[in-house]
Each structure stands twice: as structure tokens, then as C-alpha cells.
Amino acid sequence: xRIERELMRGAGPTAVLxxxxxxxxxxxxxxxxxxxxxxxxxxxxxxxLYPLLYNLEAKGLIEATWHEADNGRDRKYYRLTGKGKKxxxxxxxxxxxxxxxMQAIGVLTAIRAPAxxxx
Amino acid sequence: xxxAEPTPSLARRAANTPARDWLRGRISGRLDWRSAVARAAxxxxxxxxxxxxxxxxxxxxxxxxxxAAELCAHFADGLHAGNTPEGLMQSxxxxxxxxxxIRRAKKRNRPRPYRAFIHTCQGIAAILLALxxxxxxxxxxxxxxxxxxxxxxxAEYNETIDAIPEHDRAWPIYLETxxxxxxxxxxxxxxxxxPAPEHPRYAEALAYLERQRPVLDLAHRAALLPRLGxxxxxxxxxxxxxxxxxxxxxxxxxAEPPSxxxxxxxxxxxxxxxxxxxxxxxxxxxxVAAREGDGARVAADIDTLLGIARHAGDQPTLISxxxxxxxxxxxxxxxxxxxxxxxDLLTDDQLRALAHRVASVDTSxxxxxxxxxxxxxxxxxxxxxxxxxxxxxxxxxAGLRTMMxxxxxxxxAGPLIAGPSPLGPITAVLVADRASLVAKHHELMTxxxxxIGTPMWEYDAQPRVTDETETLAxxxxxxxxxxxxxxxxxxLDRAAATGEALLQRRDxxxxxxxxxLFRRDNGRYPDSxxxxxPLYLPEIPPDRFSGEPMRFAVDEHGPRLWSVGADRNDDGxxxxxxxxxxxxxxxxxxxxxxxxxxxxxxxDGDWVLWPIVYEPITADEDDQE
Numbered sequence: 193x194r195i196e197r198e199l200m201r202g203a204g205p206t207a208v209l210x211x212x213x214x215x216x217x218x219x220x221x222x223x224x225x226x227x228x229x230x231x232x233x234x235x236x237x238x239x240x241l242y243p244l245l246y247n248l249e250a251k252g253l254i255e256a257t258w259h260e261a262d263n264g265r266d267r268k269y270y271r272l273t274g275k276g277k278k279x280x281x282x283x284x285x286x287x288x289x290x291x292x293x294m295q296a297i298g299v300l301t302a303i304r305a306p307a308x309x310x311x
Numbered sequence: 312x313x314x315a316e317p318t319p320s321l322a323r324r325a326a327n328t329p330a331r332d333w334l335r336g337r338i339s340g341r342l343d344w345r346s347a348v349a350r351a352a353x354x355x356x357x358x359x360x361x362x363x364x365x366x367x368x369x370x371x372x373x374x375x376x377x378x379a380a381e382l383c384a385h386f387a388d389g390l391h392a393g394n395t396p397e398g399l400m401q402s403x404x405x406x407x408x409x410x411x412x413i414r415r416a417k418k419r420n421r422p423r424p425y426r427a428f429i430h431t432c433q434g435i436a437a438i439l440l441a442l443x444x445x446x447x448x449x450x451x452x453x454x455x456x457x458x459x460x461x462x463x464x465x466a467e468y469n470e471t472i473d474a475i476p477e478h479d480r481a482w483p484i485y486l487e488t489x490x491x492x493x494x495x496x497x498x499x500x501x502x503x504x505x506p507a508p509e510h511p512r513y514a515e516a517l518a519y520l521e522r523q524r525p526v527l528d529l530a531h532r533a534a535l536l537p538r539l540g541x542x543x544x545x546x547x548x549x550x551x552x553x554x555x556x557x558x559x560x561x562x563x564x565x566a567e568p569p570s571x572x573x574x575x576x577x578x579x580x581x582x583x584x585x586x587x588x589x590x591x592x593x594x595x596x597x598x599v600a601a602r603e604g605d606g607a608r609v610a611a612d613i614d615t616l617l618g619i620a621r622h623a624g625d626q627p628t629l630i631s632x633x634x635x636x637x638x639x640x641x642x643x644x645x646x647x648x649x650x651x652x653x654x655d656l657l658t659d660d661q662l663r664a665l666a667h668r669v670a671s672v673d674t675s676x677x678x679x680x681x682x683x684x685x686x687x688x689x690x691x692x693x694x695x696x697x698x699x700x701x702x703x704x705x706x707x708x709a710g711l712r713t714m715m716x717x718x719x720x721x722x723x724a725g726p727l728i729a730g731p732s733p734l735g736p737i738t739a740v741l742v743a744d745r746a747s748l749v750a751k752h753h754e755l756m757t758x759x760x761x762x763i764g765t766p767m768w769e770y771d772a773q774p775r776v777t778d779e780t781e782t783l784a785x786x787x788x789x790x791x792x793x794x795x796x797x798x799x800x801x802x803l804d805r806a807a808a809t810g811e812a813l814l815q816r817r818d819x820x821x822x823x824x825x826x827x828l829f830r831r832d833n834g835r836y837p838d839s840x841x842x843x844x845p846l847y848l849p850e851i852p853p854d855r856f857s858g859e860p861m862r863f864a865v866d867e868h869g870p871r872l873w874s875v876g877a878d879r880n881d882d883g884x885x886x887x888x889x890x891x892x893x894x895x896x897x898x899x900x901x902x903x904x905x906x907x908x909x910x911x912x913x914x915d916g917d918w919v920l921w922p923i924v925y926e927p928i929t930a931d932e933d934d935q936e
Contacts, residue, residue, distance in 0.1 A: 219381060220388035223402075237402055238385060239409030246416030258380075263391070268381045 200236070204244055205253075206287060207234050209272060209280040212254060216271035218261075219245065245270060253279050319346045329373055342372040344379035351383035354396040360406055361386065367410045374417050449736035456707035459698040463572040464686045465543035468627070472542050480540030481622050482582070484533035488526045489585050490554040492592075495519070504591035507927035508602065520599060523592055530589050531611060534618025539625035541582050545573035551581050575683075575690040576717055576799075583634045586623045590616055590638045594645050598925065601649045606657045609649055610665055616642035617668050624676030627683035629806055632676035636813045639672050643820045648925030650827055659828060666824045672817045674810030678763050681756060684803065688752050691717075691799055696745040704745035706795075708735055718798050741791045752796055755779060762807035767815075767897045768858035770808070775899075777804045808897035811855050815874055815895070818852035819920025822861065826870045826921065836865045840872075856897070861920065872921035878907045878914055887916035894918050 211217060211225050219242060227235035236244070248254045253276035261267045272280065294300040319327075324340030332339040340346070348361050361382045365375050389399040403409065419426075477483075495503050499516055506516045547555075549566040556563055593612045600608035616638060624635030646665060649656065657665070695710025743751065759776045783789040784797055822840065825847035829837050837843060840851045840863045854861045854874045862881055864871045873884040876894035887894050889912045898906065907914040 218388070219385045220392070224392070237404030237409075239404030239406070239412065242381070242385075242409070243412035243416040246413065246420055250416065250419035265384060265387060266380065267384050267388070268377075 200234070203234060204236060204240070205248060206280070206283040208241075208244060208248065209253060209276055209283065212270055212272045213277070213280055216269040218267040218269050222270070248276070252276075319343055327372075341376050344372070344376040347376060348379050348383060351387060353383060353386055353390070356400060357386045357390075357396050360400055360403065364406050364410050364413070367407075368414045368417070370414060370417050371421075378413065378417070446736060449740060452705065453736035453739045454708045456697045456705060456709070458694050458696055458704075458707055458710045458713075460572060460693050461698060462690070462693060464575050464690045465545075465573050465578060468686075469542045469544075472540055475538050475540045479537045481533040481536040482539050482541040484529050484536070485539075485541075485582060485585060485622075486548060486550045488529045488533070488589065489551055489581075490557070491523075491526050491529070492585070492588060493519070493522060494558050495588075501931040502928040504595040505598070505925075505927040506595075507929040509929050510927070511930065516595065517599065520592070520596055526589070527592065527596060527612075527615075530593065530619065531615050534615040534622070536622075539582065539622040541626060543573070543575070543578045543626070544569040545577045545579060546570070547579060547581055574694065574713075574717070575687040578628075580626065580628065580631060582626070583623055583631060586619050586638065587634065589619055590641050593619075594641055597645050597649060598927070601653055601656055604653075604656065606661055609646075610657060610661045613642050613646045613665055614668055616645065617672065620672075624679070627676075627679040627686075629677070629680035629684050629801075629803065631683075632674075632680035633806065633809060635676050636674070636809055639813055640816055643669060643672075643816050644923055645925075647820050647823055647921065647923035650823065651922040652925055654827060654830075659831060662824055662828060666821055669817055669820055669824070672813065674763070674813060677806055677810045678760065680806070681760055681763070681803070684800075685752075685756055688796075688799055689749065692745060692749060692795070695795060696748075698745070702746045702749070706739040706742045711735065714795065714798070738791065741788070742794060743792045743796075748793065748796055751793055752800065755796075755800065759803050759807070762804070763810070765807070766853070766858065767808060767811045767855045768853075770897060771900050775804050777802055805896075811897065812895050815855045815918070816920070818855075819861070819872055819874070820923075822848065822852065822872055823870075823921035823923075826872070836870045838865075839863065856918075862917070870921060871919065873917040873919045876916065876918035878903050878916070880907075880915070882915065882917045884919060885916050886919050887914060888912040 207226060207230070208222060211222060211229070217225065219238070222245075223236070223238060223241055226241075245254065245256075249256060249270075252273055254270045255273050256268050256270050258266055258268050291300060319340055321338065323343060323346070324338050327340045327343035327346075328338050329342055332341060344365055345362070348358055348365070351358075353361070361379060364382065365379045368375060368378060370378065386396075386399055390396065394402075472480075496515065496519055498512055499506065499519060502510055502512065503516070506513045510516070546567045546569040547564070552564045552566040593616050597609045597612035597616075600606075600612065620635045620638035620642060623638055624632050646669070650662075691714060695706060695714050696704035697707055698704045742748075755776050758774055758779065762770070762773060765773065780797060780800065780802075783793050790797065822843065825843045826836055828847050829843060840860060844850050851860055853859065856877065856879060857875050859875075862873045862875065862884060864884060871884045875881050877896055877898055878894065879900065891913055893906075893913050894916055895918050903914070
């Protein structure tokens with residue numbers, strides 16, 4: 193299922209912040225995780241992901257560091273900052289409120305995890 | 312897969328090492344992103360994609376290096392995970408879209424001072440652009456604006472001239488005298504029109520006078536006619552041009568057709584100079600006649616002088632009024648001088664007739680002259696401002712050029728006003744609009760006109776236009792706002808005072824004639840002026856400087872009549888030590904006090920109204936040497 197751009201614009205950053213909340217990740221890893229954990233719903237091209245990451249970095253929500261991976265290649269890893277954690281918390285509350293509201297009016301009938309992901 | 316690039320040369324790495332690495336003693340070559348991409352040994356299409364995205368991002372070199380490294384790592388990870396180059400490139404999305412978004416996002420990551428600087432520059436650029444656009448709009452308004460010359464003031468005046476019957480117009484006769492009047496010979500210029508009989512060139516002067524007798528005969532005729540009847544035109548009458556060419560062949564003139572709608576400020580008044588020439592001729596003739604004992608000729612000459620003065624003031628311009636006043640002064644002084652020199656020359660009837668003629672002298676031409684000044688100003692306004700049909704409009708470049716061609720550049724309004732210039736459009740916004748300028752001019756002229764007919768002793772309590780214009784000129788904003796008015800409006804306060812001085816002179820001469828008539832009837836002079844009324848004067852005229860009766864005394868030399876003059880102090884009928892007419896010119900009480908203290912010889916004394924002693928020139932300075 194393809195998500196409208198406007199919806200994606202709101203959901204994408206929160207999804208990335210959420211993924212980075214558990215551990216630091218590099219670009220390709222994020223792409224893969226987004227696609228896998230959302231059953232492809234929130235899969236985004238790299239042409240969208242990297243600008244999104246740079247924007248989050250500019251806002252101070254994430255920070256990046258280069259270091260060598262196990263395979264010997266240099267990778268740029270992203271991790272959540274303190275400010276990013278606060279934003280994720282606030283965004284999560286808003287999404288929950290939104291989901292409840294949508295459920296209350298019958299837009300959402302049941303919340304189920306996408307294939308391959310967690311609810 | 313591409314083959315791995317060899318390690319770049321030291322020189323290349325040095326050239327691509329950022330300053331911070333240099334400071335740390337490392338030749339890192341980090342800025343050489345192309346080498347880094349090549350070293351990643353990715354498939355050719357992927358390398359091309361990365362190179363394209365990085366190159367087109369137009370980021371700083373360090374940012375490009377970071378982006379290139381990240382994209383290389385990304386694709387390497389994808390290939391390592393088993394994806395095909397084509398699949399990775401497809402999932403990457405549009406390179407153009409990516410480039411644009413990446414550039415935008417990366418720029419947001421730049422240092423805060425840099426972004427502040429960029430925003431400041433953008434703000435300044437926006438302001439400059441706005442100013443440029445604003446200036447463009449103002450420039451269009453200023454340079455493209457065209458004045459609308461709707462009224463033809465000269466034609467309107469000339470219609471009133473056309474309505475005067477031909478036989479009532481003196482102008483055609485004056486044109487004849489203009490052609491006939493021989494210029495004063497060079498030999499006589501230093502003593503003309505007052506050579507004394509003992510002057511070495513008196514005979515020559517008499518001969519010149521006699522040659523002009525036909526001119527005087529015509530002048531006597533002209534002076535009797537009710538109106539001058541000269542039109543407003545910006546070109547000389549062909550008859551005047553012909554006369555000028557005859558008298559001065561060395562400076563040949565061509566007669567030009569007059570403009571259809573001449574500027575009022577460019578209207579020529581050739582009558583005035585000619586009338587002054589006639590007046591000087593009549594003055595000399597009157598004194599010659601007095602010496603010859605010809606009272607009738609004296610009376611006729613004085614009568615003609617007063618008639619010419621009236622004609623000089625017939626055209627409604629202030630300069631015409633001032634020439635009328637000057638000739639009236641000349642007539643009064645000539646008459647008074649002759650009576651003092653030859654008390655019994657004129658008969659009682661001649662004296663009474665002349666007194667009546669002198670009593671008719673007034674200053675009504677000043678009011679007419681001020682009306683002409685209004686026309687002149689309004690005419691200039693219609694030539695420098697646009698016209699919205701409602702009395703409004705704005706200054707135009709064409710109009711400014713017109714005005715400057717007449718007045719010349721003026722420093723009065725400051726450096727902004729030097730004629731149409733790049734600052735012109737801004738100036739035009741600062742300058743008062745047409746309606747405001749006309750309203751301010753009307754206000755000042757109304758103040759001025761209130762002075763006409765007001766005696767000088769009340770002047771101190773009245774506002775002065777000069778003070779108001781000086782106030783405008785001293786305020787930097789008003790100086791620009793009203794600069795056309797400050798340039799075009801001459802100092803007119805003096806006009807009313809000049810008229811008042813003439814009335815003082817007139818009253819002095821009338822009182823002097825009354826004193827002479829009293830002497831003839833009574834064999835003595837009166838003890839006080841009060842004895843003159845009502846038989847010799849309907850009432851005793853006041854001293855126009857003080858509002859009090861004119862001062863009067865009789866001693867062994869005869870009667871003496873005086874005004875306290877501009878210093879407002881009675882000095883017992885003593886004239887200032889230096890023989891100037893400064894004491895006859897009104898000035899404010901503080902100015903008069905200051906000038907009297909600074910230069911008592913020139914400003915301390917009284918204005919002696921009677922007797923007036925005629926002192927002809929006995930010899931030129933050159934002859935005396």
C-alpha cells in the first residue's frame with residue numbers, strides 16, 4: 193500500500209526517530225528496517241530518507257558519527273539526541289491521540305501490526 | 312565492478328586537504344570526493360549516479376565529501392546485502408529530486424553564524440530589491456510625468472488689453488518715443504540727468520534736450536491717456552527691435568514671433584526702462600524750465616512724470632509697481648526741489664493743481680502687482696507639476712528643468728535640489744504636492760496683501776512673510792518641501808514698505824506745498840501744522856513711521872518738516888550724517904535699533920521731508936581731477 197505524500201511527511205520522521213530510539217543505525221539499515229518493520233507501508237526511497245535524516249540532524253533531533261563497522265567499512269551512524277527523545281515522546285502521544293480519535297469515529301476499526309513488523 | 316583507483320598523488324591530496332587537517336599536520340585529501348567515490352569500486356552506473364548527485368548538489372567541498380562517502384557506504388551495504396545495482400538505483404529514487412532535497416537539508420546543517428549571515432544578506436537583498444522597485448516606480452512617476460499647461464495667463468490679460476479702446480492706449484505713442492529717443496550721449500552719462508549750469512557739458516546737455524523735444528511732446532500726449540495698454544508677451548515688439556538696432560547697430564537683434572502661451576516669468580517689460588529714460592529727461596527739462604522761469608513747463612513736466620508713473624504701474628507685475636513708485640518719487644522730489652529753489656516760480660493755481668495731482672498718487676499698483684505675482688507663481692506651478700484635475704499633482708523632471716532654466720540651480724533647497732538628477736524621483740516625493748504648494752503660497756500672499764494699506768507704524772505687530780519664509784528655509788524638511796516656493800517667491804515684504812515710503816514722501820510734498828501757499832497768503836509760515844487744515848490741507852497727514860503728527864519747525868532758513876524715520880527717534884530734524892536713504896526704509900524695531908547702534912552715521916537721524924534741496928552735479932569726478 194502506498195501512503196499519500198502528506199501523510200508520509202508526518203509519519204516518516206516519527207518512524208525514523210522511533211527506529212533510532214532502540215539503537216544507532218546507518219542509512220541502508222534504516223531503509224531496510226523501515227521497509228521490513230512496516231511491511232513496506234513506510235518504505236521510502238533513499239532520495240527521501242537521506243534528506244529526512246539531514247533535516248532531523250539540522251533540528252538537533254539526531255546526531256551522526258562516522259565509525260568503522262565490523263566489515264571494515266566506514267559507515268555513518270545516526271542516533272537519537274536528548275532533544276530527539278523528547279520529540280519522539282511528544283510525537284508518540286500525538287499519534288496515539290490521533291489513532292484513538294480515528295478509532296472513535298470508525299476510521300480505524302482495529303489496529304494490527306503490518307506483516308513482518310510489530311504493533 | 313570498476314577497478315579501484317590508485318591512491319591520489321601527494322599534491323592532489325594536499326590540494327584537497329581542509330585547513331583543520333593541515334593544522335593537525337595531516338594531509339588527508341578528504342575533500343577529494345571524486346577519488347573517494349572511485350576508491351569505493353562500485354559498479355559504473357552506481358558511481359555515475361553518486362557522482363551526479365554529489366556534483367549537482369553544489370554543496371561545500373567538505374559536505375560533498377561527506378555526502379559522497381555516505382552514498383558510497385549506502386550502495387556498498389546494499390550490494391553486500393545481495394541487491395543488484397539496478398534495484399538499488401531504482402529504490403534510490405529520482406537523482407534530481409534527491410539532489411534538490413539533499414542540498415536543501417544539508418544547507419540547514421550549516422553553522423548558525425553562516426546561516427545568520429546568509430539570512431541577513433537575503434534580507435538586505437530583499438530590502439534593496441524593494442527599494443529598487445520603489446525607486447523605479449518613483450522614477451517612472453517623476454520622469455514620465457508631464458505638466459499640463461492648462462491656462463494661458465498672458466492671453467487672459469491681453470484680452471483685457473484688447474478691450475481698451477485704441478484711442479485710450481498710450482502704448483502706441485510710447486513705441487513712437489522709443490524709436491525717437493536718442494540714447495544719452497556717453498559724455499553726459501556721468502552727470503545725467505542733473506548737470507548744473509556750471510557743469511562743463513551743460514550746453515551739450517541742453518542741446519541733447521532740445522533734440523529730444525519731439526519725444527517730450529509725444530510723452531506729454533501719452534501721459535494724458537487713461538491706460539498704457541501694453542500686452543504681455545515674451546518677445547520684443549518689432550518696432551522696439553528696430554529702434555534697438557538703429558541705436559545700437561553693433562548688437563543686432565532679430566524680431567521673433569511671441570510664444571502662444573508665454574511663461575509669465577518670461578514676459579518682457581521693455582516699457583519700464585524706457586519710461587525711466589523719459590522720466591529722467593523730464594526731470595532735467597523741469598529744472599531747465601525752472602531756471603528759465605517757465606513755470607508752466609515745469610508744471611507740465613511734473614504732470615507728465617506722474618502720468619508716466621501711472622502708466623508704468625499699469626501692467627500687473629510687482630516690478631511695474633516699483634517703477635511707478637520710483638517715478639512718483641522722482642516727480643515729487645523734482646517738484647519739491649524746484650519750489651525750494653524758486654519759491655515764487657509756480658503760480659498759486661499751478662501749485663494747487665500740482666498738489667491735487669500729487670495727492671492722487673497711491674500705491675494701488677502694488678496690490679495689482681501682487682496679483683500678477685500670484686499669476687506668475689501659478690503659471691510656473693502648472694509648468695512644473697502634473698495636474699490631476701482636482702488641483703493636485705506632483706513635481707516632474709520636465710517641470711524641474713523648465714524651472715531651473717529660468718531660475719538656475721538653487722542652493723536654497725539644499726544639495727537634493729540641483730535640477731533633475733538621480734535623486735530627483737526621491738526629491739519629488741519630499742517636495743510638497745501641487746495643492747499644498749499652492750495653498751502655502753496663497754497663505755503667504757494673503758499675509759503679504761494684508762500689509763498693503765497698513766501704515767508702517769503697525770508693521771511691528773504684523774507677521775512678516777520674510778519671517779515665515781525664513782522659518783521654512785531653516786527647517787531642513789520644509790526647505791525641501793517648499794523649495795519651488797522659496798525659489799520662486801521673492802522677498803516681497805519690502806514692496807508694501809516701499810509703497811508706504813512713497814506715501815510719506817507724497818504727504819511731505821503736499822504739506823510743503825501747503826506751507827508755501829500759507830506763506831504766500833499770510834506772509835509767514837504757520838506756527839504749527841494744525842494751522843494748515845482745513846484750508847491748505849484737508850487734514851494733517853501722520854508720520855507713517857510713528858503714527859504721530861509729522862515733526863515741524865521754522866527757523867531762519869524757513870520751515871522744516873520731518874519724519875522720525877526708520878529708527879523711530881526724533882533727532883530734531885537732523886538727517887543721518889551719510890547721505891543715504893537708509894532712514895527712509897522701514898525695518899523692524901529690533902533691526903532698526905541694532906543698525907543704529909552699529910552705524911549711527913548711516914542710520915541715526917530723521918527723514919527730512921521738507922525742504923528738499925536739489926543739488927545738481929557741477930562737475931564730473933574726472934573733470935575735477
